[in-house]
Amino acid sequence: MHAVQTDRLSSTSDAAPRPKxxxxxxxxxxxxxxxxxxxxxxxxxxxxxxxxxxxxxGHVFSHLDFDDDTIEDWLRMxxxxxxxxxxxxxxxxxxxGYELMLHSLTRFPDRLRGVxxxxxxxxxxxxxxxxxxxxxxxxxADRVSTRxxxxxxxxxxxxGWSQHYLMRGIDTMEAWRxxxxxxxxxxxxxxxxxxxxxxxxxxxxxxxVLECLDTGRCWIKLSPRFSMQERLPFADTRPFIEEVVRRAxxxxxxxxxWPHPQYFKPMPNDADxxxxxxxxxxxxxxxxxxxxxxxxxxFGFPAVx
Numbered sequence: 001m002h003a004v005q006t007d008r009l010s011s012t013s014d015a016a017p018r019p020k021x022x023x024x025x026x027x028x029x030x031x032x033x034x035x036x037x038x039x040x041x042x043x044x045x046x047x048x049x050x051x052x053x054x055x056x057x058g059h060v061f062s063h064l065d066f067d068d069d070t071i072e073d074w075l076r077m078x079x080x081x082x083x084x085x086x087x088x089x090x091x092x093x094x095x096x097g098y099e100l101m102l103h104s105l106t107r108f109p110d111r112l113r114g115v116x117x118x119x120x121x122x123x124x125x126x127x128x129x130x131x132x133x134x135x136x137x138x139x140x141a142d143r144v145s146t147r148x149x150x151x152x153x154x155x156x157x158x159x160g161w162s163q164h165y166l167m168r169g170i171d172t173m174e175a176w177r178x179x180x181x182x183x184x185x186x187x188x189x190x191x192x193x194x195x196x197x198x199x200x201x202x203x204x205x206x207x208x209v210l211e212c213l214d215t216g217r218c219w220i221k222l223s224p225r226f227s228m229q230e231r232l233p234f235a236d237t238r239p240f241i242e243e244v245v246r247r248a249x250x251x252x253x254x255x256x257x258w259p260h261p262q263y264f265k266p267m268p269n270d271a272d273x274x275x276x277x278x279x280x281x282x283x284x285x286x287x288x289x290x291x292x293x294x295x296x297x298x299f300g301f302p303a304v305x
Contacts, residue, residue: 018065022267024259028080031271033278035082036288038304040295043190043221043255045091046071046100053103056095060143061262066093069259071104077258081274085301088114089164089190091261092141096122098130105134113299115139115164118156120149131159136299137188140176141166148179162219162298163187168194173208180212186298187212188219188253192244194226197236201243213244219251219298220244222280222290224273230265232272233279241280249286253294 047055048068055066078086090101096119105114115137116130138156140148140163153163163183167173173193180187193209200206212218222241227234245252254277256270257263281287292304 018063021061021064021066021261022263023067024069024077025267025269027269028076029269029271031081031274033275033287035274036284036292038085038296038301039083039291040085040087040254040299040301041078041081041083041256041258042087042253042295042299043089043223044074044086044258045069045089045261046074046104047091047093047259047261053094053100055093056097059093059095061093064262066261067259071107074258077270081256081270085111085295086113087136087255087295087299088112089139089255090114090116092117092144093261095144098135101135102130102133109134110302113301117141117144118152120152122152124155127155127159131161135161137162137164139164139166142168142172142176146172146175148176150179150183153179153183157183157185160185164190166190170204170208173205177208181215186217186219188221188298189213190221190255191223191225191257192220192237192240195240197226197228197240201239206240210243210247213248213251216251219253219294220248221253221255223255223257224276225257225263232268233276238279245281245286245290249281249289250294252290253298254290 047066049070050068088101088104096117098116101114101116105112112134114135116135117139138152138161189209189212193205195203195206213220224234224237227237229236256273258270277287281290295301296303
C-alpha cells in the first residue's frame with residue numbers, strides 16, 4: 001500500500017527550528033448563519049496525530065512545522081459551525097499516502113467522502129480499496145507535479161471519480177488545458193482557481209476558470225483564499241465568487257480549507273468565514289444548493305430527507 005512512511009524526518013539537537021504554520025482560531029463559536037440540514041464542508045485537511053500519521057519526508061512544505069489538527073479537532077469545529085458532512089481532501093503534506101484517509105473514511109462512512117493524490121504506479125487493488133472506503137476523487141496539484149499523468153486520469157475516471165485540480169497561475173492552466181478538457185467526466189477547481197484578485201474578472205486565470213465552468217462538467221469551490229487583503233471580509237474576492245454563483249449555482253461548492261495550513265495573514269475565525277455565505281449567495285435556495293444539494297449530487301452523499 002502507498003501508506004505514509006513511518007520514519008520521521010531526522011533532526012538533531014542543534015538543528016535550526018523550522019517556522020511554524022500558524023494555528024487555526026480555536027475560539028469555537030456559532031456563526032450568524034444557521035446551516036441547513038446536511039450542510040457539507042467540501043475542503044478541509046487532517047494533520048496527524050503525527051506520531052501515528054507522520055507527514056511524508058521531503059513534502060512540498062517541509063520547511064515548515066505543523067501542529068496536529070486531528071479528526072477530533074475537526075468534529076468540534078463542525079459542531080460549532082453546524083456542519084454535518086465533509087469532503088476530506090488529502091493534504092499535499094501526505095503526498096501519495098492515504099493511511100490517514102482510510103482511517104477517517106472508515107470511522108465516518110456516512111459523514112465523510114475523500115479525495116486522494118494517487119501515485120502513478122498505484123495498483124488496481126489499491127484503487128478498489130480506496131473506492132470502497134469512500135474516495136470519490138483524484139487530486140492533482142502543480143506544487144507536487146507540474147505534469148498531469150493522463151493514465152491516472154483515465155484509470156480514476158473509470159471508477160467514476162471526479163478530478164480535482166489545484167493550480168497556481170496561467171502557465172499551469174495552459175499546460176494542463178488539453179488534459180483537463182479532453183478527460184471525460186466531472187472535475188473540480190479548488191480555491192476558485194486562485195486568480196489574481198487585483199486583475200479583476202478579465203484576468204486570463206479567471207477567464208480559464210469560467211471556461212471550465214461553461215463545460216457543464218465543472219464544479220468550483222468557493223473560497224476567499226486568493227484575497228490580497230489582510231482581513232475579512234476579503235472584499236476583493238467577492239466579485240469573482242458572485243460571478244461563479246450567478247453563472248452556475250448548481251455547480252458551486254463551499255470549503256473552509258480548515259485548518260488553513262500555510263496561511264500567514266491574521267487568522268480568521270471559522271464562524272466568520274462561514275458567514276461569508278450570506279454575502280456570496282443572497283437567497284436560501286442558492287445556499288441550499290451550494291451547501292447541501294451540490295455535494296449530494298457530486299460526491300454521492302445520501303439525500304437529505
